[in-house]
Amino acid sequence: MIVALLNQKGGVGKTTLALSLAGAWAQQGKRVTLIDADPQGSALDWSQQRAREGWPRLFGVIGLARDTLHREAPELARDADMIVIDGPPRVAALMRSALLAADLVLIPVQPSPLDGWASAEMLALVAEARIYRPDLAARFVLNRCGARTVLARETAETLADHDPPVLAATIGQRVAFAAAAQSGRLVFELDDDTPAAREIAALADEIDRLRIGRTTR
Numbered sequence: 001m002i003v004a005l006l007n008q009k010g011g012v013g014k015t016t017l018a019l020s021l022a023g024a025w026a027q028q029g030k031r032v033t034l035i036d037a038d039p040q041g042s043a044l045d046w047s048q049q050r051a052r053e054g055w056p057r058l059f060g061v062i063g064l065a066r067d068t069l070h071r072e073a074p075e076l077a078r079d080a081d082m083i084v085i086d087g088p089p090r091v092a093a094l095m096r097s098a099l100l101a102a103d104l105v106l107i108p109v110q111p112s113p114l115d116g117w118a119s120a121e122m123l124a125l126v127a128e129a130r131i132y133r134p135d136l137a138a139r140f141v142l143n144r145c146g147a148r149t150v151l152a153r154e155t156a157e158t159l160a161d162h163d164p165p166v167l168a169a170t171i172g173q174r175v176a177f178a179a180a181a182q183s184g185r186l187v188f189e190l191d192d193d194t195p196a197a198r199e200i201a202a203l204a205d206e207i208d209r210l211r212i213g214r215t216t217r
């Protein structure tokens with residue numbers, strides 16, 4: 001399956017969730033490759049930091065921030081169980097290419113109704129990609145949910161009838177993500193019995209249960 005974390009907004013958690021999900025699947029013994037499609041290369045930075053700190057390799061990270069991504073990703077997918085694409089902010093051509101490569105688009109958003117997170121532009125790009133890929137699945141994932149989870153639930157309810165739907169698994173505002181990233185690690189490597197680690201595991205499970213991309217492409 002090819003999963004792309006996409007949102008034109010920066011700082012919503014694309015890189016954090018891409019790395020965490022790739023790590024969660026790799027830990028289950030899946031062959032995972034993460035494609036860093038952001039010209040800023042933050043996932044590549046993470047991977048270099050990990051190597052410098054001497055932590056064992058969990059999954060490969062390759063930089064492919066170019067708009068031929070949709071032609072290269074399926075080839076990479078042949079040798080992997082999961083391909084996770086960490087998407088770019090803004091760059092439209094790259095975003096389109098990532099959308100055409102993906103089986104599932106995950107759109108991380110912060111659970112603020114005032115955030116304008118159901119970006120019309122993002123949704124238009126998904127609709128456009130579906131002309132070529134009618135079976136392209138898309139889901140919102142609520143990230144950085146605060147203690148006021150009511151807000152998150154309200155946001156989820158507002159969008160329950162919408163396409164793309166919101167995943168039930170949500171990720172809280174957790175300092176563990178930044179702490180782990182600093183040393184080239186992932187939250188479950190710091191401690192696998194923390195809210196952050198459990199939330200990532202639940203998110204990975206929910207995505208598995210969608211059973212997307214099981215048919216031959």
Ligand SMILES: Nc1ncnc2c1ncn2[C@@H]1O[C@H](COP(=O)(O)OP(=O)(O)O)[C@@H](O)[C@H]1O
Binds near residue numbers: 016042143145173
């Ligand atoms: N659930 C979370 N809790 C706390 N901090 C988070 C969370 N998700 C992301 N962050 C932090 O927010 C910042 C931006 O996240 P990042 O994944 O780089 O976003 P993007 O890739 O969409 O630009 C980073 O410093 C990251 O550590």
Ligand SMILES: [Mg+2]
Binds near residue numbers: 015016038042086087
């Ligand atoms: Mg990023």
